[in-house]
Amino acid sequence: MHTDTERCVRAVHSKDSRFDGWFFTAVVTTRIYCRPSCPAVPPKVENMTFYPSAAACQQAGFRACKRCRPDTSPGSPEWNARADSVARAMRLIRDGVVDREGVPGLASRLGYSARQIERQLLAELGAGPLALARAQRAQTARLLIETTGLPMAEVAFAAGFSSVRTFNDTVREVFALAPGELRGRAARSAQPPATPGVIALRLPYRAPLNPSNLFGHLAATAVPGVEEWRDGAYRRTLSLRYGHGIVALTPHPDHIACRLSLTDPRDLTLAISRCRWLLDLDADPVAVDEQLSADPLLAPLVRKAPGRRVPRTVDGAEFAVRAVLGQQVSTAAARTHAARLVTAHGLPVADPEGGLTHLFPHPGALAGLDPERLALPRSRRTTLTTLVGALADGSLRLGTDTDWERARAELTALPGFGPWTVEVIAMRALGDPDAFLPTDLGIRRAAGELGLPSTPAALTARAAAWRPWRAYAVQYLWTVDDHPINHLPN
Incomplete structure (x- = not known):
């Protein structure tokens, strides 16, 4: 977008916060760069130049505005809506991979040479x-x-x-x-912060944001000991690179309050990245809602409560295990199964401020579990143990850098993985904004009430007009059914 000068100038003059993170305005006379919504008087047009990233501004010799703090802008929504190498590279950089593994490590994860990655990022981000x-x-x-x-x-x-x-x-x-x-x-x-050792910060997002389905879903499916809703905040434990942490996330009208307790401060970058990913905070709700509203049957749902996000996860492997445990059972039963795994195999942690007791077990910790001790049908035991084995030995990777279609193919090849399980993992663990669940019971009920096609094939055909935002359409369709996932807890 930064190459469309006229559009950028209009955004700066109107101080439009929707474009924060999309591009940055650098002022050649002051050598300062700002976000588009900076409250200062806009500079003359001839003194503006535009860059696609804060890094490009800094590299060109501009310094961050002390008033609007452009370094705290939401991330570009492009990196979570795309699956190409540049988007995957940006998600990895956001997770701190370059600091830990260098540019060769980044390139290796993406399957390119360091020179190719350098060239692609320079071309798109400056x-x-x-x-x-x-x-x-x-x-x-x-x-x-x-x-x-x-x-x-x-x-x-x-x-x-x-x-x-x-x-x-x-x-x-x-x-x-x-x-x-x-x-x-x-x-x-x-x-x-009232508690020593706690890092308190604000996580910005593009308005609007509807917290009901986002936090309602996380609270309704929370695994006891790992997650909880307490005093208006979603709290959970985090397994991180150098240690672990506990985070509390509270929705506010213009930000998400984030309180982090980390055993090692080197994990701060990764923890923030995981929290933003979990809450889908870099989404562009205006673009999503505009396209979905073009369908007259979806439009009333969007108008009623715009700005719904896709609740994701802080760990792809964790979510895949939980998805298998939730196959063909109620939300309460899925939580019970997951809680048993956590108690038996999760690492205990201390939580002075609440009731969190464990980290969710890593695949390696689950690799040796006895399937006979799982209170699951035999076929689902096989599904779970096969999944855990593939995650533990690295033959299956479900990270922010994972190629979406390749992961779908690898999951489909495992026993017991049907379209629903594969797509819900693609939606919440991989972050594919176009993942779709036409066989989901709640979606089929919503389709029936709204007059949409009821069969999976016909509904998928109708949903082609919602692409590439079908995962967001799922969030709106789920609201037709009065389920706890659609409401903030009391």
Whole structure:
């Protein structure tokens, strides 16, 4: 979009927050870059130039606006709506892969050479993987500086910098303030979290956001010990790269309040990425709702409660296991089965603020489970143990970088994986915005009430007009049935 100058100028003049994260405005006279919705007086058109990423702005010598803080914009919705190599690379960079494995590790995961990935990212984002990772490190450092009391040396290494000197230089270059000055400004304008060791921050999103189905779904399907709804917040444990964490997510009219407790601050970038992915916060609800509203049978559902997101997961392997446990049983029964696995195989954790007790077990911890001890039909035991084996030995990968169609084919080849299970994993674990569930009982009931075709084949044909947003259409169709997943808990 950044190449459409006229459209970008209109967005800046109208201070349209819908375009935050889509592009960035750099002012050549002040050498500052902003988000489109910056509250400052817009610069003259001839002094504006536009970039597709904060990293490109920084690489061109611009520093972040202290007023609108463009580094905290929502991510571009493109990276979660596409399955090509650039989108997958951006999801991996967001998860901190470049910091941990370098550009060769990023390229290896994608099946390309480092030079190919560099060329593709430069062409589309104006910055290579190192510059993109550097911009993310700067944002992580800022969060740690402003929300914790960690010594600056610990902040530097937790954010992924190789040295304190590089950390200091980057912070000064990007924010035009020394790390100590950033902390001083934050201390004057914010209250520290009530609980020591807790990182409190705001997760931005593009409006509108309807929290009912998003948090209602997560709360209604919560696995005891791993997830809970408490005091208006969805809380859960997180298995992370260097340790584990507990997060509390609370919906507000203009942001999601996020409170993170981490055993290792180096996991902050990954934890934030997982939370944004879980809540689908980088979506473009205006584009989604506009297309779905073109169908006269869906339009009333969209008008009634716009901005529905797709509730995802913090771990693809975890969700796949839970999807198998939920085959042909009620939500309550699926939670019970999952809770038994957690108690028997999950790693215990301490939660001073609530009732969370375990991490969801990794596939390796489940690889040796005795199928005879599972209170499941024999065929489903086989499905579960085969899935766990494939996840544990790495022959099946369900990550943010996974190729959607390849994963579908690999899942379909496993015993007991029909279209519903494959598509619900594609929708919630892989993040495919076009995943569709025409055989789902709730979808078929909704189709009958709305006058849509009732057979899976006919409904799929009708749903072609909803592409590439059929996963969002599923969220609206589910609201026709009065189920707890559609309502915030009391």
